[in-house]
Amino acid sequence: AVAPETRASGRATLEARVGGTAGAPDVDGAFEVTGGRLRLEDTRINEVEVAGRFRGREAIVERASARVLGGQLLATGTIPLATLQAGRTARLRFEATDVDLSRLAVPGGERAADSPSFLVSVSGDLEATAPGLARLRGEGQVTRFESRTTEGTFGLAAPAPWRLLDGRLVQEPLRLAGPLGTLEASADVALAGDRAGWLTVAGPFDLRLL
Numbered sequence: 207a208v209a210p211e212t213r214a215s216g217r218a219t220l221e222a223r224v225g226g227t228a229g230a231p232d233v234d235g236a237f238e239v240t241g242g243r244l245r246l247e248d249t250r251i252n253e254v255e256v257a258g259r260f261r262g263r264e265a266i267v268e269r270a271s272a273r274v275l276g277g278q279l280l281a282t283g284t285i286p287l288a289t290l291q292a293g294r295t296a297r298l299r300f301e302a303t304d305v306d307l308s309r310l311a312v313p314g315g316e317r318a319a320d321s322p323s324f325l326v327s328v329s330g331d332l333e334a335t336a337p338g339l340a341r342l343r344g345e346g347q348v349t350r351f352e353s354r355t356t357e358g359t360f361g362l363a364a365p366a367p368w369r370l371l372d373g374r375l376v377q378e379p380l381r382l383a384g385p386l387g388t389l390e391a392s393a394d395v396a397l398a399g400d401r402a403g404w405l406t407v408a409g410p411f412d413l414r415l416l
Contacts, residue, residue: 216242222260231288233260242272249275249310263288264296277305277325289336301329304350322355330368339373339398351380360384373398382409 222235242254251274258267263286270281283298290296308324309317330346346368352361363381370376377393388409395403 212247213245214243216240216254218242229288230263232262233287234262235260237265260287263290264294267298275305275307275309277327278303279305283332286334286337295333295335297331297333299329299331303327308353320356322353325350325352325354327351328368332370342370342373342397344370348377348380351382353384358385360389363388370397375403 216239218237218239220235220237222233222237224231224233226232236259237256238258239254239256242251242256244251244254251272254272256267256270258265258270260266265285265287267282267285270279272279279300279302281298281300284296285298286296305326306323307326308322312321326348327350328346328348330344332342332344334342347365348362348368349365350362351366352359360382361384363383366380367378368376369378373396375393375395375397377391379390379392382389382391389407390409391405391407393403393405395401395405
């Protein structure tokens, strides 16, 4: 079911021929979304453009882009629709640039010139042999993690790598430099199964800067 505060619009086309079995489908066709817009409560996703095709047990994303929280999302590659044949791996490249997480707390219509920002940029490559987080692997880096307020700027001192193995996300230390010094944070979190994990933060900070 769609949540009451969810709205979507745009133009979508889908053509598909489905054969095979439920466990080993054989899909052929194409899909496209143009001028897409999506609202999830106060979060708006605009300029959604997606084009791709189906081939066997995979969806081939030829291009995908969107604007979200003031930033840009891009992706291209393949996504498994079912467990792939032996020796095959689906790979997807993604990039999120200047996504402003502060807009989750202060929507665009309520923002002022001096409103704080919390900009994040992350990129990476994902691969899987079947659908689901438990079968997902990948690696990449966080290239921006920056808080700006009237009190000052707290930002990433250098790109920080991350990796994902069988649904477990490991973030190598993020070193954030600001007016009070350097803050270091790292994490190891299971995205599937029991969803357990840990987060460590060390160094001086001021909550007004976050």
